[in-house]
Amino acid sequence: MAERKTITLNMGPQHPATHGVLRVELELEGETVVRARPIVGYLHTGIEKTMESKLYYKAIPETDRMDYLAPMSNNLGYCLAVEKLMDIEVPEKVKWARVCLAELTRINSHLVWLGTHALDLGALSPVLYTFRDREMILDIYEACGGQRMMTSYIRIGGLAHDLPLDFDKKVANLLKVFPEKIKEYETLLTENQIFINRTRGVAVISAEDAINWSLSGPMLRGSGVRHDLRKANPYSGYENFDFEIPIGENGDAYDRYKLRIEEMRQSLRIARQALDGMPEGPYRAHVPGVVLPPKEDVLHKMESMIFHFKIITEGFKAPCGSVYQAIESPKGEIGFYIVGDGTNRPRRIRVRPPSFVNIACLPALCEGRMVSDVVCAIGSVDIVLGEVDR
Amino acid sequence: MGLEEKIPDSIILTTLDKVVNWAHKRSMWPMTFGLACCAIEMMSASMPNFDLARFGMEVFRPSPRQADLMIVSGRVSRKMAPVVKTLYEQMPNPKWVIAMGACASCGGVFNNYAIVQGVDKIIPVDVYVPGCPPRPEQLINGIMKLFEKVEKSSLKDRHEEWGR
Numbered sequence: 001m002a003e004r005k006t007i008t009l010n011m012g013p014q015h016p017a018t019h020g021v022l023r024v025e026l027e028l029e030g031e032t033v034v035r036a037r038p039i040v041g042y043l044h045t046g047i048e049k050t051m052e053s054k055l056y057y058k059a060i061p062e063t064d065r066m067d068y069l070a071p072m073s074n075n076l077g078y079c080l081a082v083e084k085l086m087d088i089e090v091p092e093k094v095k096w097a098r099v100c101l102a103e104l105t106r107i108n109s110h111l112v113w114l115g116t117h118a119l120d121l122g123a124l125s126p127v128l129y130t131f132r133d134r135e136m137i138l139d140i141y142e143a144c145g146g147q148r149m150m151t152s153y154i155r156i157g158g159l160a161h162d163l164p165l166d167f168d169k170k171v172a173n174l175l176k177v178f179p180e181k182i183k184e185y186e187t188l189l190t191e192n193q194i195f196i197n198r199t200r201g202v203a204v205i206s207a208e209d210a211i212n213w214s215l216s217g218p219m220l221r222g223s224g225v226r227h228d229l230r231k232a233n234p235y236s237g238y239e240n241f242d243f244e245i246p247i248g249e250n251g252d253a254y255d256r257y258k259l260r261i262e263e264m265r266q267s268l269r270i271a272r273q274a275l276d277g278m279p280e281g282p283y284r285a286h287v288p289g290v291v292l293p294p295k296e297d298v299l300h301k302m303e304s305m306i307f308h309f310k311i312i313t314e315g316f317k318a319p320c321g322s323v324y325q326a327i328e329s330p331k332g333e334i335g336f337y338i339v340g341d342g343t344n345r346p347r348r349i350r351v352r353p354p355s356f357v358n359i360a361c362l363p364a365l366c367e368g369r370m371v372s373d374v375v376c377a378i379g380s381v382d383i384v385l386g387e388v389d390r
Numbered sequence: 391m392g393l394e395e396k397i398p399d400s401i402i403l404t405t406l407d408k409v410v411n412w413a414h415k416r417s418m419w420p421m422t423f424g425l426a427c428c429a430i431e432m433m434s435a436s437m438p439n440f441d442l443a444r445f446g447m448e449v450f451r452p453s454p455r456q457a458d459l460m461i462v463s464g465r466v467s468r469k470m471a472p473v474v475k476t477l478y479e480q481m482p483n484p485k486w487v488i489a490m491g492a493c494a495s496c497g498g499v500f501n502n503y504a505i506v507q508g509v510d511k512i513i514p515v516d517v518y519v520p521g522c523p524p525r526p527e528q529l530i531n532g533i534m535k536l537f538e539k540v541e542k543s544s545l546k547d548r549h550e551e552w553g554r
Contacts, residue, residue: 021470
């Protein structure tokens with residue numbers, strides 16, 4: 001028998017199909033992948049450590065820059081964790097507004113994923129459509145937080161400002177036009193023979209393996225496991241919403257594509273309910289010394305001004321103890337573990353990033369497959385390197 | 391003068407500098423190279439709403455060997471720094487660099503152990519675009535500024551630069 005000859009191929013970290021700076025070391029026998037090893041760390045930013053050196057509320061902008069396609073989800077996860085630590089109950093309006101924004105974020109993230117994934121597989125047009133439509137969501141972000149991507153709009157105990165005046169109009173317009181747009185993407189891809197050939201039966205992971213790899217989000221649901229934190233462990237009032245959790249059957253890239261498209265539809269449904277049912281009320285909880293008082297009070301009341309000054313300069317002191325709060329981000333379960341030590345800075349912050357856990361199963365997805373399937377596997381996992389490396 | 395009058399209409403007299411700069415300016419090929427958040431805005435800039443193609447820039451090249459312009463879009467970690475430098479060295483002359491966003495310009499919000507405090511520590515930068523991340527319009531403005539710089543450059547200076 002002839003000796004098995006393999007070559008080692010380095011993919012990345014500047015390869016355009018690795019969605020950032022992921023590096024994959026491939027061992028190939030001909031065109032078959034014998035071994036694949038993802039190497040992460042090229043975007044290590046020290047975000048956890050930086051957050052530990054900041055006041056609790058000043059760490060929020062750092063969370064934006066982890067999963068930069070889903071800034072609102074990260075803000076929400078962190079703020080919920082700190083609220084849990086501080087035992088703050090937020091007003092109803094805040095909960096509904098947060099749900100609405102988190103679902104728009106899910107659409108935003110899935111749109112970028114859809115465009116780039118199709119682009120990697122050779123379909124050049126979907127990305128033009130998805131980026132065009134994504135601007136509608138970015139407009140809403142900009143109206144809320146003043147920034148297109150790094151909003152930092154969700155704050156501890158509420159929101160940064162009240163919702164903008166034309167929020168209803170803008171979201172209603174988005175909800176009106178988006179179902180048609182999703183149909184448009186489906187016309188381009190769902191029955192596209194090339195796309196089907198490139199994705200069906202590729203990057204398969206079984207339900208059992210998915211659980212064993214600790215996958216979450218569309219990666220897990222694509223294999224047929226109906227697990228979603230919005231249903232399993234509701235936060236921010238998700239129990240009040242009526243929606244379904246789509247699941248796949250085969251656990252391949254095509255199923256995950258169908259699933260994410262369906263998730264966008266469900267997100268529209270949730271956003272519609274959140275918009276219609278949004279109650280009136282304050283946009284921040286009333287917790288003196290922890291949450292900023294309303295601006296009018298700061299200008300006219302002595303104690304409010306003192307609280308404002310104290311919070312901005314010194315922050316607030318959190319009790320000793322640790323909390324873990326996980327939410328369902330577009331990529332999967334993003335969890336924040338925070339240890340408070342009685343001072344105004346967290347002792348330890350640990351983030352459980354869904355992308356990092358999901359990319360770990362890359363060898364299982366592409367070993368034994370062709371080298372061209374590696375691109376499809378990386379794309380269908382939907383990673384954001386900012387979150388993988390932090 | 392007399393000489394110009396005898397030249398037919400289809401011939402234009404100019405300097406070599408002007409022609410070369412005009413050609414460089416109108417067909418600048420950036421490298422498809424995204425690092426972090428700013429890369430998404432860089433993609434947005436080339437997408438229909440902002441349409442970088444209006445300025446002859448739509449041809450993003452995945453290989454550094456075919457690119458003239460490197461847009462450092464995002465934070466450069468210490469692990470990534472040697473890679474960025476290698477990529478820059480692989481690009482053929484003449485080449486330009488835009489530091490896009492606060493992180494690439496000066497480290498931005500990440501003043502810590504992991505991030506190179508400005509990509510100009512490792513490679514020369516022509517234009518800095520502020521913002522975190524900059525809007526696509528800002529990036530396009532930065533590219534326009536780079537075009538102005540290219541227009542003013544001279545082959546003579548460039549020759550001296552390469553000789554170094």
